[in-house]
Amino acid sequence: MKTDSKKTVIITGATSGIGLACARAFARDGYRVIVTGRSQSKLQPVVDELRQAGCDVMPLLFDVRDRAAAMAAVQGLPGQWQAIDVLVNNAGGALGLEPEYEGDFDDWDAMIDANIKGLLTMTRLVVPGMVARNRGHVINIGSVAGDAAYAGGNVYCATKAAVKALTDGLRIDVAHTAVRVTNIKPGLVETNFSVTRFHGDSARAEKVYDGIEPLTGDDIADVALYAANAPAHVQIAEVLVLATHQASVSVIHRQA
Numbered sequence: 001m002k003t004d005s006k007k008t009v010i011i012t013g014a015t016s017g018i019g020l021a022c023a024r025a026f027a028r029d030g031y032r033v034i035v036t037g038r039s040q041s042k043l044q045p046v047v048d049e050l051r052q053a054g055c056d057v058m059p060l061l062f063d064v065r066d067r068a069a070a071m072a073a074v075q076g077l078p079g080q081w082q083a084i085d086v087l088v089n090n091a092g093g094a095l096g097l098e099p100e101y102e103g104d105f106d107d108w109d110a111m112i113d114a115n116i117k118g119l120l121t122m123t124r125l126v127v128p129g130m131v132a133r134n135r136g137h138v139i140n141i142g143s144v145a146g147d148a149a150y151a152g153g154n155v156y157c158a159t160k161a162a163v164k165a166l167t168d169g170l171r172i173d174v175a176h177t178a179v180r181v182t183n184i185k186p187g188l189v190e191t192n193f194s195v196t197r198f199h200g201d202s203a204r205a206e207k208v209y210d211g212i213e214p215l216t217g218d219d220i221a222d223v224a225l226y227a228a229n230a231p232a233h234v235q236i237a238e239v240l241v242l243a244t245h246q247a248s249v250s251v252i253h254r255q256a
């Protein structure tokens, strides 16, 4: 049962990486957690784990790229789950590292559809309720890759630059309300990010983190929770989070 003191968070792409870390962190902090994912077999263990830890959890099975499915899932939430306090737009990722003139059309579509259009769909579905309640927080998982392009990053970087623009745009559009909007921009985070980018080539993925201690999903979840729990008059607008030996998008000091 919902108690008034408990806040509700919805986290997209909560079955792994930063999304899963956010689900665990918000659950530990006493939030009621809606976890979304594309695969029932990956979503169920997350639900089981959070329930065992005593969390009120609601799974939603859909792909953020499927607008009709996203709409049906969010609009079909039971009444007590509909007053969402925090939306963490995490679902998405990178596919491919080819030069722009050799990129894969399907990879481009998948990134644009999830990272930009999926984030927009969730925003469009959840934020009107926040505005009506004059309460809420949207936390978008952007990237250092949205600040500057890097070799082979082209379309991925463009989607994360779009996340920055959409986050800033939303912040402007809700400035008359108490709704807060945050863009968290991680650098190197060791999740399945690079395995996905390289279409399952885990040896190539591991090389991305050679000689540097990367961030973890938990490090980013800490930042998300900090932003969500900041006093109501404090809006953490944007946070760039880098591993200590990553100085910028492309300057990375690797130990031999």
Ligand code: 8X3
Binding pocket: 142, 143, 144, 145, 186, 187, 188, 189, 249
């Ligand atoms: C992830 C950071 O630099 O690997 O968004 O693209 S990077």
